[in-house]
Amino acid sequence: MTVRTLRHYDHIGLLRASERTPSSHRRYTADDVRRLRRVRALRDLDMSLEEIKGVLGASPEDVAGMRRLLAAQLDELTAQADRLQRLIGQIGGLLQRLDSQSTPDPDQFMTTLEMISVLDRYFTPEERDAVVRLREGLGPQGVEEVKSRWAVLVEQLLGHLRDDTPVGDPQVQDLVRRWDELRADVQRQGAVDEKVVAAARRMGDDHSEELNRSLPWPAEKLRTLPPYLERARAARPAG
Amino acid sequence: MTVRTLRHYDHIGLLRASERTPSSHRRYTADDVRRLRRVRALRDLDMSLEEIKGVLGASPEDVAGMRRLLAAQLDELTAQADRLQRLIGQIGGLLQRLDSQSTPDPDQFMTTLEMISVLDRYFTPEERDAVVRLREGLGPQGVEEVKSRWAVLVEQLLGHLRDDTPVGDPQVQDLVRRWDELRADVQRQGAVDEKVVAAARRMGDDHSEELNRSLPWPAEKLRTLPPYLERARAARPAG
DNA sequence: CTAGAACCCGCCGCTACGAGAGGTGCAAGC
DNA sequence: GCTTGCACCTCTCGTAGCGGCGGGTTCTAG
Numbered sequence: 001m002t003v004r005t006l007r008h009y010d011h012i013g014l015l016r017a018s019e020r021t022p023s024s025h026r027r028y029t030a031d032d033v034r035r036l037r038r039v040r041a042l043r044d045l046d047m048s049l050e051e052i053k054g055v056l057g058a059s060p061e062d063v064a065g066m067r068r069l070l071a072a073q074l075d076e077l078t079a080q081a082d083r084l085q086r087l088i089g090q091i092g093g094l095l096q097r098l099d100s101q102s103t104p105d106p107d108q109f110m111t112t113l114e115m116i117s118v119l120d121r122y123f124t125p126e127e128r129d130a131v132v133r134l135r136e137g138l139g140p141q142g143v144e145e146v147k148s149r150w151a152v153l154v155e156q157l158l159g160h161l162r163d164d165t166p167v168g169d170p171q172v173q174d175l176v177r178r179w180d181e182l183r184a185d186v187q188r189q190g191a192v193d194e195k196v197v198a199a200a201r202r203m204g205d206d207h208s209e210e211l212n213r214s215l216p217w218p219a220e221k222l223r224t225l226p227p228y229l230e231r232a233r234a235a236r237p238a239g
Numbered sequence: 240m241t242v243r244t245l246r247h248y249d250h251i252g253l254l255r256a257s258e259r260t261p262s263s264h265r266r267y268t269a270d271d272v273r274r275l276r277r278v279r280a281l282r283d284l285d286m287s288l289e290e291i292k293g294v295l296g297a298s299p300e301d302v303a304g305m306r307r308l309l310a311a312q313l314d315e316l317t318a319q320a321d322r323l324q325r326l327i328g329q330i331g332g333l334l335q336r337l338d339s340q341s342t343p344d345p346d347q348f349m350t351t352l353e354m355i356s357v358l359d360r361y362f363t364p365e366e367r368d369a370v371v372r373l374r375e376g377l378g379p380q381g382v383e384e385v386k387s388r389w390a391v392l393v394e395q396l397l398g399h400l401r402d403d404t405p406v407g408d409p410q411v412q413d414l415v416r417r418w419d420e421l422r423a424d425v426q427r428q429g430a431v432d433e434k435v436v437a438a439a440r441r442m443g444d445d446h447s448e449e450l451n452r453s454l455p456w457p458a459e460k461l462r463t464l465p466p467y468l469e470r471a472r473a474a475r476p477a478g
Numbered sequence: 479c480t481a482g483a484a485c486c487c488g489c490c491g492c493t494a495c496g497a498g499a500g501g502t503g504c505a506a507g508c
Numbered sequence: 509g510c511t512t513g514c515a516c517c518t519c520t521c522g523t524a525g526c527g528g529c530g531g532g533t534t535c536t537a538g
Contacts, residue, residue, distance in 0.1 A: 037353040114276040
């Protein structure tokens with residue numbers, strides 16, 4: 001304990017020095033010291049001074065109140081500990097990725113870093129890792145390539161959807177064939193697409209744009225296109 | 240993110256809005272948003288804004304610096320997690336004690352509480368628990384009784400030591416016999432005395448007074464008396 | 479043209495003290 | 509009696525990361 005701390009407790013009324021010398025020096029009685037020991041014990045359990053004041057102020061020996069406070073504090077600390085474990089796991093994963101790659105790509109790593117906070121809001125840890133592994137499997141230019149291939153398909157398919165082109169049309173059938181090829185290509189790196197669709201649904205329209213920037217995946221369009229694609233696949237000539 | 244947060248980051252220079260409209264409204268470019276995502280990712284890992292500023296300011300893609308920062312943060316969080324686990328264990332122990340006793344004695348519990356912060360500074364968890372169990376075994380009045388019995392013995396023995404009474408003296412021998420009896424009585428509740436002696440040595444003279452208030456044990460005197468006691472026991476008539 | 483939303487700046491507030499300025503009290507040595 | 513030095517006093521500012529308010533401007537939809 002520092003003198004400053006004692007003065008602070010005095011100031012906020014948590015622990016007043018019961019007596020003062022004529023020269024206004026603080027004089028702590030034996031009871032004051034007893035109270036101080038309790039304060040310190042509770043503070044060592046990470047309780048706030050306000051909480052301590054509450055439980056020590058109510059009744060000097062209110063065991064029920066103390067029990068409630070301890071239980072609440074236990075919950076609080078447990079929640080904090082859980083959070084810390086999550087963070088430790090995340091940082092561990094990041095470091096592992098950095099160390100496992102012989103020549104870590106700065107840009108890719110930074111992108112992974114950027115994605116974390118976004119993905120963690122809407123994906124479970126497994127889903128997030130699947131997405132990260134997918135990006136790493138494709139590599140930086142691979143991601144861009146997939147993105148652009150998909151952008152072309154999406155744009156053309158949306159055009160046909162707007163024009164109400166019948167699903168049996170050869171152009172549509174070709175596009176759908178290329179779509180399924182691309183999807184197969186990507187899935188070879190890790191199957192995550194239903195998860196992305198589910199997450200996109202959870203995210204709503206607000207953040208789908210962010211998702212699109214992070215993912216090699218037309219997540220934004222995955223609400224409107226699939227029905228059309230399904231009809232096209234159903235109309236596909238057998239064989 | 241709240242608007243207030245963005246203004247704060249702008250204010251401290253962590254994330255400036257690159258452009259302003261003529262009416263001085265902040266305009267964030269795509270690069271600003273990229274930077275913001277990194278800031279958020281690092282903040283989600285519990286890093287300080289100062290650290291983030293450092294690592295994002297140095298070189299935009301300084302992987303080595305990032306690695307160091309992540310490793311340091313991992314250490315920091317691990318230390319925090321360890322501390323939290325200790326606290327959770329302590330609170331759990333306190334609650335267990337409260338719940339196991341059908342009729343918890345408020346005064347005794349508060350005293351236990353008071354002791355925690357003092358004992359935790361100088362005792363290992365096992366030693367601390369041994370002391371607490373000892374107190375609970377004796378009960379409140381038992382502690383006081385032991386204290387006073389010991390105080391008498393200590394005072395008289397110290398007197399003889401001052402007067403250089405020969406260790407063979409019948410009065411000294413009687414005192415030593417009563418000392419050993421008392422010690423046996425207490426040890427029936429839990430053997431902790433060597434531990435207390437060791438802890439008292441670690442505590443130094445500054446806090447031995449606090450220790451004496453908490454313990455049914457003349458810890459303070461355990462440095463000077465034992466040699467005299469040993470000599471007395473050695474001079475004890477056989478049988 | 480106007481109402482309401484959204485933005486601006488600047489300031490105070492929160493936790494639990496640390497640190498420092500500027501002044502007083504008190505015992506010991508000369 | 510006087511100084512030296514230490515411990516104490518009060519008051520104030522600073523910390524990290526914003527939240528929230530007051531008072532003023534700007535944007536946008538009806």
